[in-house]
Amino acid sequence: MSSVSPETSLNAVWKPVLLRAAVAAVFGAVTIFWQDPSLAVLAVAGGLYFLLSGAAVWIMSRGRSLASARRLFIVEAGLFVTGAVLAFIIPTAVGFTVAAVIALGGSGVVELVLWAKLRKQLAVARDWLVTGVVGVGTALFLPLFVQLQAHALLGVVGGAAVIIAVFLLIAALTYRHEAPTRAVKA
Template identity: 35%
Template sequence: MLFRSMITLLFGIITVFWGTPSTLGLCLNFAWYLLVLAASHYWFVRRLALPRDDVKRLVLLGAAGVLAVSGVVVFIAVSTVVAAWLGGVALALMGAAEIFAALHHRNKDSSVKSSLRSDWLISGVLGIGTGLLLPFFIAAGPHALLGVSGGGALMSGALWLLSALTVRHDSRTTKEK
């Protein structure tokens, strides 16, 4: 979680301080973000204690795969239209997968909820919102696209940073007791 938060915060900070990005700059920056986000998400989901055939695990890994493919295509295409639409679809699917993971229970009668439930819900809403907004800013250019995606990244990065620190703190206090 901490690695994911650092990636998203770094991407968000780059977008804030980049004054006049070109189309190439947009695509390169967005592509590395999607690829590294996909890799971190894949690594994170693999470390969760989910069975190999669990639907939640498959949906989350599928979304990571879509992020990775989108990153490669954005890198190759070097187009604001492709970056906005494909990046938007990838981020929205990632958000939908996180919302599904938050709301899906393995057993319908199980009252056990994941400790990541609220984080996945918030991150999912942020991802869907960012993904849906991106295509509307195509005409505004690369700076606007980076601004929208960077804003979503900063918000989700702050969320995942707080989540990672909370999990670390909670695990430490459990060991001390």
């Protein structure tokens, strides 16, 4: 059991959760409004999405309140960065699919493990069930769209990003709102 109070935990995580939501929202918007993306757009936009998502996870790992999960967060950040590197260096539909399966599927599995281990100790851990399922689900279904090329791949990953963005935005704003309230009541 963590010795950090719930309000300290919420104060520590709302900013990185909001950052990850913003990254996902921007990527989701790009995928919605880019009408005819090339493989280069797929590689760069997807790679940046994975890289910045990994950065947000790494920032979250630095918080004291989540020290018990730091190793798993670093693994998750590493999976996102690995996906980014692969997307950048293999700018093909298959390359992006492999990169996304590693980044989204791998991070989803890590988040499901974090949820299972910490859901009773940390409020933020309950969100990892949704983000984990979305990541794993996207990784499982994305290979079915590889022959449809960049537009379809961006659409599938972008759709998942929009779901993650909305969910994490609500979570981050809730944490921001509840953290001081809980501290005052305690």
